[in-house]
Amino acid sequence: MEDFFTLIKNRRTIRQFQPEEIPTNILLELADLGRLAPSASNLQPLEFLLVNDQTVRQKVFAGLRWAAYINPAGNPKPGQEPTAYIVILVNTEIRKEGYQHDVGASAENIILGAFTQGIGSCWLISIDRDRLRNALDIPEKYLIDSVLALGYPAEKPVIEDFKGSVKYWKDETEVLHVPKRKLEEVVHLNRYGQRIKN
Ligand SMILES: Cc1cc2nc3c(=O)[nH]c(=O)nc-3n(C[C@H](O)[C@H](O)[C@H](O)COP(=O)(O)O)c2cc1C
Incomplete structure (x- = not known):
């Protein structure tokens, strides 16, 4: 597994x-x-x-x-x-x-x-x-x-980096693409606004 x-x-x-x-x-x-x-x-x-x-x-x-x-x-x-x-x-x-x-x-x-x-x-x-x-x-x-x-x-859907829209889409081969916000955009370290480079 x-x-x-x-x-x-x-x-x-x-x-x-x-x-x-x-x-x-x-x-x-x-x-x-x-x-x-x-x-x-x-x-x-x-x-x-x-x-x-x-x-x-x-x-x-x-x-x-x-x-x-x-x-x-x-x-x-x-x-x-x-x-x-x-x-x-x-x-x-x-x-x-x-x-x-x-x-x-x-x-x-x-x-x-x-x-x-x-x-x-x-x-x-x-x-x-x-x-x-x-x-x-x-x-x-x-x-x-x-x-x-x-x-x-x-x-078999795939994830994509978020580029301004959360809307998932299907391409011409019918694969579903799912945008996800980047880790460094949603994480703060020790105080709000302190970013981590992933
Ligand atoms: C609480 C909740 C409700 C959802 N309701 C629907 C729904 O009614 N119909 C649907 O097709 N997908 C629904 N989804 C699936 C989301 O669209 C999906 O989780 C999102 O697009 C992210 O894709 P991922 O699960 O592949 O990461 C729901 C997801 C959650 C967490």
Whole structure:
């Protein structure tokens, strides 16, 4: 396995997937990584709804919006849709607000864990929550925070240095390019404004 830093650096959001299915036991393992993430006051308000059934998958897919900057070029192509989803739910009887940090920690655990298994992912908050609630019978006491779309990757996005725009783009060969701000632009050493040359 690649070392952990390299793994994190190589992870990119994936929106085109191979048809190969993800077994339920792997989804369960990923949910376990979400469950074990840090949680403010250890309240653990999150639950994880796993979807890999073909019919249910189609219903979830209908409620997702992809890659707004390049719409519709970032949509999964027919036959390249995700093969599984993890819907992140918040139990409002445990926590109604201030749960977002917990979601972030759990989602990233799942995303990185998936990546170690060769599974690509896209974290989505542009989702039709009413449609998902109906399709998946989610009770009103749960907030639907976000959806992790999963599958074996059928694309290889690359990162680029930020040059004035955060908007990702696809080139003529359909490779997705993702600008990232430079390390020296986002790091300060010991006092604000003291820069490090990387
Ligand atoms: C909280 C969150 C919500 C996101 N929502 C969406 C979404 O609704 N649709 C989508 O296609 N991508 C979504 N993304 C993926 C981002 O577009 C992606 O992370 C960003 O372009 C950087 O690319 P990278 O993940 O490859 O570094 C989301 C990412 C995060 C962290």
